[in-house]
Amino acid sequence: MNHSVTKQDILNAFQFRHATKEFDPTKKIAKEDFELILEAARLSPSSIGYEPWKFLVIQNTELREKLREVSWGAQGQLPTASHFVVILARTIKDTKYDSAYVKNQMLNVKKFPPERFDEIKERYKAFQEEDLNLLENERTMFDWAGKQTYIALANMMTAAALIGIDSCPIEGFHFEQVQKLLEEENLLEDGHLAVSVMAAFGYRKTEPRPKIRKDIGDIVQWIE
Numbered sequence: 138m139n140h141s142v143t144k145q146d147i148l149n150a151f152q153f154r155h156a157t158k159e160f161d162p163t164k165k166i167a168k169e170d171f172e173l174i175l176e177a178a179r180l181s182p183s184s185i186g187y188e189p190w191k192f193l194v195i196q197n198t199e200l201r202e203k204l205r206e207v208s209w210g211a212q213g214q215l216p217t218a219s220h221f222v223v224i225l226a227r228t229i230k231d232t233k234y235d236s237a238y239v240k241n242q243m244l245n246v247k248k249f250p251p252e253r254f255d256e257i258k259e260r261y262k263a264f265q266e267e268d269l270n271l272l273e274n275e276r277t278m279f280d281w282a283g284k285q286t287y288i289a290l291a292n293m294m295t296a297a298a299l300i301g302i303d304s305c306p307i308e309g310f311h312f313e314q315v316q317k318l319l320e321e322e323n324l325l326e327d328g329h330l331a332v333s334v335m336a337a338f339g340y341r342k343t344e345p346r347p348k349i350r351k352d353i354g355d356i357v358q359w360i361e
Contacts, residue, residue, distance in 0.1 A: 146299070152348055154298035155303045159213040160339030166219040170300055174220075174338065177296035181289040185261060186247055187239070189227035189282040190289055191330055194220055194320075203285035203318055210309015218305075223315075224290060225325070226282035226333040229275045234261035238329075283333040290334055295337055307335040 143341040171194075178192055195201055204223075215221060220358040231238035243257060265271040271281050273344060283355045285300075315332045319325050 142299070150295060153296060153301070154304065155301040155341075155345040155348065157214070157337070157345075158305065159342045160217040160219065160303065160337065161177075161342045162217040164219065164340040164341075166302055166338060166340075170302060171220055171338070172291050173300065174296050174302070175274040176291045178289040179184065181292045183285040183288065184281070185264065187232060187242060187245070187282070188225075188284065188299055189232050190286045190333075191227075192289075193223040193225065193324060195223055200322065204310075204315065207314035208237040208307065208310035209333070211337065212308045214307065216317050217339065217342070218337035219339035220337075220352065222293075222336045222338070223319070224336065225330040226279060226284045226286050226319055228282070228329055228331055230329045232278050232282050233272070234258055234265050244259060249256070261304075267275050279331060286333040290336055293336060293338075296312040303341045305337045307337065310335065327354060 175192065175194075178190075182188060199328070203220060204221075205211060208215065211221075227238065229237065236329065239258070239261065240254065243254060244251060249257060256313070265278075269281070269299045271278050290306055294306065297304045310332070312332060319332065325331065
């Protein structure tokens with residue numbers, strides 16, 4: 138593999154990235170650049186390979202304004218971002234070990250041998266029931282799926298930063314009201330999906346303050 142991206146390039150991207158509150162509305166992300174960001178999401182890892190996500194790229198201005206009314210943390214981003222993404226996580230209807238979604242994912246996407254599926258399903262059953270106690274309630278399962286979407290979110294933002302595109306992760310929204318809005322738009326596959334997190338992408342309007350973080354020694358402990 139040709140390692141054309143240097144270690145310093147990676148660090149520079151993380152220094153460059155910041156939570157952009159307002160974008161330059163006159164600057165649009167090129168189609169091939171945003172396709173790269175989406176491909177970073179698609180190639181992201183997920184627990185036991187479930188890929189329990191869907192990415193809604195909201196470019197419709199009317200829908201953006203409706204989202205803005207119920208998303209206090211996206212007031213500056215929704216009107217100005219070149220691209221705005223609502224990341225959905227799959228609900229227990231799809232993520233439970235014996236669902237049709239899991240069967241399709243294992244047999245048709247991951248191409249597991251059909252004769253092994255019952256064995257695999259039992260392993261996933263134990264993982265959900267005993268290892269992580271995920272089947273306590275529907276919210277526990279949804280939160281687990283939501284964790285996977287944050288892996289994709291991080292990869293999208295890093296990919297964007299590597300090519301000079303700004304971003305902002307957004308949790309500042311009213312969950313039930315966003316759910317209702319997306320349901321009315323028939324975007325949640327009849328309860329199989331729910332909103333996890335949002336992300337805005339574009340080009341910064343102003344330069345941010347210098348990045349501030351804790352020292353590495355405050356957050357890392359080596360056990361040898």
